[in-house]
Amino acid sequence: MLIPRRTLRVGVTGLARAGKTVLLTSIAGNLLAAGAGLPTLPALAARLGGRSLRIRLAPAGADALPRFDHAAHLAALAADPPHWPARTDAVSLLAFDLDVGRATPGLPPRRLRLELLDYPGEWLLDLPMLAQDFAAWSRAALHRLEPYAEAAGFLGFVRGLPVAAPRDEVLAATGHHLYRAALRRLRDDRGLAMLQPGRFLMPAPGGAPPWLGFFPCAGSGPLAGLLRERFDRYCAEVRHSLAAPVFGGIDRLVVLADLLSALHAGAEPFADAAAALGAVAGALRWRRRLPFLPAWLPFVPGIARVAYVASKADHVAERQRGNLAALVSRLTEVPRADTAADTDTAAVAVAAVRCTEDVVWTLEGHPVSAVRGRVAGAARAGRSYPGEVPDRPPDAAFWAHPFLALPDFEPMRLPLGGRAGVPHIGVDTLLDFLVGDRL
Amino acid sequence: MSETRVVPRFALEEAPIERLEAASLPLPLPLPLVPPPAAGAGTLGLAASGAALLVLGLAVLVVGNFVAAQFDRAAWLGWLTLGIATAGFGLIAASIGGELRGLLGLRRVDHLRLALADPARARGAALAWLDTLAEGAALRPALAAAEAPEAIAALLRAGPVAALRAQSDALGRAAALQVFAAAAAVPSPALDGLLVAWRGARLVRQVAALHGLRPGTLGTLALLRRVALAAAGVVATDLALDAATRAVLSNPLLRHVAGEVAGAGVAARRMVVLARVTAAACSPLQ
Incomplete structure (x- = not known):
């Protein structure tokens, strides 16, 4: 008998250097080990309550998206000495086929395809732009850049533009390149996250179309008009991509943030990370499914569940991990995963690969x-x-008191080179929140 | 815990260490938090109890009659016989008491687990448990300051549970080495099995004693059953032990011998597994 397989697509995204690749690697290793009967994900096992669970990698078929190379990343973590997976700049997909046993004997297993989409974190920061017009966005973006020397060149260029600057391609291109370079430096040197538009830092596949050549500008002359048109087109493309079959159709979303590093970096970078997280949470609140529709109802577009995750939680002791989850919870105004099991948003503290005891x-x-x-x-x-x-x-x-930098700890040894799972903290809770209702 | 006044810091330890192992990954022993329902006495149990009662009861009656007869012969003879009988039965009663204490000790682990999971009783239970441990006093101030049950559990896990686990591992490694060496020396495969069974039972008792339990014969049997159940619940038990066995067999000579004696390495692995599983079965924290 042919049993239909339903698909659940989970977008995994996050602020810069939050550990997205490592989380996906850990999820892959632990899911495959759990599918082999190993107790790597206790929360999922508790959810199943003794029912069987078979998990295997889904064949790539003729998919448009490249597959996430979890085997290479697992091998890097399992090597001696271990290596952290390199930062990925490409969009990729990790897909599993799950056969979940039923409580009633004799019934065929429930079949589910779980797709984890490595969604660029930078793109997530485009969502708040959709609720703004060009003038408001420009004011906010320029204001955010003011304190940083890295943006001085661009700010000087924008302030020096004549009020009635013409619709000149060269001016637009120069401003765009200066703005883009400033964003890159702020991300790489300062570790800032609240940098818009995201596609300036993480371009979509394919060539750069002309409408991408804009930058924030406070004026109202002909050049500002050109920039406004491009901004509006950019927002329209973002809206379109949310509904596109390749990147759209996300049912659940994970938003990662490395708040511990932000706490160490100081008040300004922390405020930046908090602003980015808050803006994303605010934007997502409006892009979610209609609240009166039950979560189990299929074929309803929209994101049914969002998990805000504080990463690298193993760098603080257990009694402080609760505080970390509470901090995410406050920044995004959602309940913690362990206090509100049935809500559609949750805040969790997770260590994708455990390094400490x-x-x-x-x-x-x-x-x-x-x-x-x-x-x-x-x-x-x-x-x-x-x-x-x-x-x-x-x-x-x-x-007034320093919060120490996170030491560069090695990951714990992966049992059987990662084939028996990856030591973690909270990945099972996160997965249970994301997919537990479909098991 | 009042940590706000403590200046954050990072310090390197002197001695080099191996990569850390995830202790909780392979052994999340799924022992139930709720006590299992009281099982009724089986027919074999009833028969054994009846037989024991008959043997002991009839023995008491026979000895009683004998003592009375001795008093009839002479008072001093009666007193002497009574003394001997009392000492004999006293020793039997002491052994029965020891067995019961051993069994009750296992029950106490279950009760402690339930208490530690209960926010209202966690601190009291943890302090009571610390009293039974030699190095428990050092943790008392920290425990007194901790409020949440998770914090209490974390403290216990980081302190005494980790120490007990390390000591259990050491016992397991010692047993593994002994079994390995003996298996290489013993000529008969049948004797191998006997040796492993004896050393395994002894290891279980050693690890139990480390956790404050003093199981007698019945207690050891109950503990073995519990350990077997716990190990059965963990499919991956063996997988965790690659590193532990590597450590045991790190000596080049032992590695060479391991190659010669098929099965000795497996038996050694089992000792390390047994120590860990027993430690988990005896620990009040899962």
């Missing part, structure tokens, strides 16, 4: 919860107590 460290006579891991390149253990993770957006008093 928790220890109690006595410092200045006080026992503190710290973490211990093998420092990359040193072959020695390092103990880290980076400081207290706030459970809400930190106030001025917090920034």
Whole structure:
């Protein structure tokens, strides 16, 4: 008997350097190990309640999207010495076929195709632009650039433009290149996330069309008119791509953010990350399914569930991971995954690949919860107590004390070279939230 | 825990270490938090109880009659016989008491697990458990400051549970080496099996004693059953032990011998597995 296979597409995206590739690698390794009967995802096993689960990689067929190379990334993590997967700049897809046993004996298994789409985080930041016009967006973008020396050249160019600058292609191209270079430097050197438009940093496949050549400009002359037209076309293309079959059709979404590194970087970068996360959460709130429709109803367009994930949670001890989840929760105004199981948004703290173990460290006579891991390149253990993770957006008093940089710990050894799963924290909770209702 | 005054820091330890292993990945022993329903006595159990009662009861009656007869012969003879009988039955009662204590010890682990999962009782249960451990006092201040059950569990996991796991691993490695060496020396495969069974049972008792349990024969049998159930629930148990076995057999000579003695390496692996599974079965934290 031919059993229909339903598809669930999960977009995995995140702010810059949040660990998207590592999360996808961990999900792949642990799902395949769970499919082989290994207890790598306890929350999913609890959800199944003893029912069988078979998982295998779905054949690529004639798909338009390249496959996520999880085997190479797993091999890199399992190598001795291990390597973190390189940053990926291409869109890719990871697909599994799941056969989920039924509670009633005799019934055929439920068949599900789970697709994980590596959705560029930069593109996510285009969503807030859809609710703005060119003038408002320009004002906000220029305002954000003002404090940074990296953007001085571009800001000087924009401020120096005559009020009645003509619709000149050279002027538009020069401004566009300057703006694009400034965005790149702010991302790479400063680690900023709230950089728009996302496709300037992560171009879509294919050549660059003319309407991509714009930049924020406060004027109202002919050049500003040209830039406005291009901005409007850009927004229209973003809207179109959300409904396109290749990138569209996302049922669930994971938004990753490395808040611990942002806490270390200081008040300004943290505010930037918080602003980016807040803007994404605000934009997604309007792009979700209609709330009165039940979650199980198929063929309803829109994102049914969104998980906001704080990554690298193993760099703080267990008692602080709750604070980390609470911090994400406050920044995005959604409930935590462990406190609201049935909601359609959740905040989770996750370590896709665990690097540390928790220890109690006595410092200045006080026992503190710290973490211990093998420092990359040193072959020695390092103990880290980076400081207290706030459970809400930190106030001025917090920034008076340093929050230590996250040490470069090696990933734990992967059992059987990754074939028996990847040590993690919270990946099972995340997966249960994303797909548990379909199992 | 008042950590706000502590300055954040990072420190490198002196000694080089191997890559960390995920202890919880291969052994999330799925022991139930709720106590299993009380099983009724089976027919074999009833028959065994009846037989034991008959043997012991009739023995008491026979000895009683004998003591009474001895008193009839002479008072001093009666007192002497009574003393001998009392000492004999006293020893039997002590052994039965020891067995019951061993069985109750296993029950205490279940109760402790339930208490640690209950926010209202977690701290008290954790402190009570620490009292039974030699190095438990060091953790008391931290535990007194912790509020959430997760924090309490994390403290226990980072402190005594990790230490117990390390000691259990050491016992497992020692047993693995002994089994390995003995298997290489023993000429008969039948004796191999006997040796592994004996050393395995002894290892289970050693690890249980490490966790504050003193199982007698019945307690050991119950513990073995529990360990077998726990191990059966973990399909991947063996997979975790590549690294542990590598560590045991890191000596080039042992590796060479392992190549010569087929099966000895497997038996050694099983000892390391057994130590870990027993530690998990005896630990109040899963």
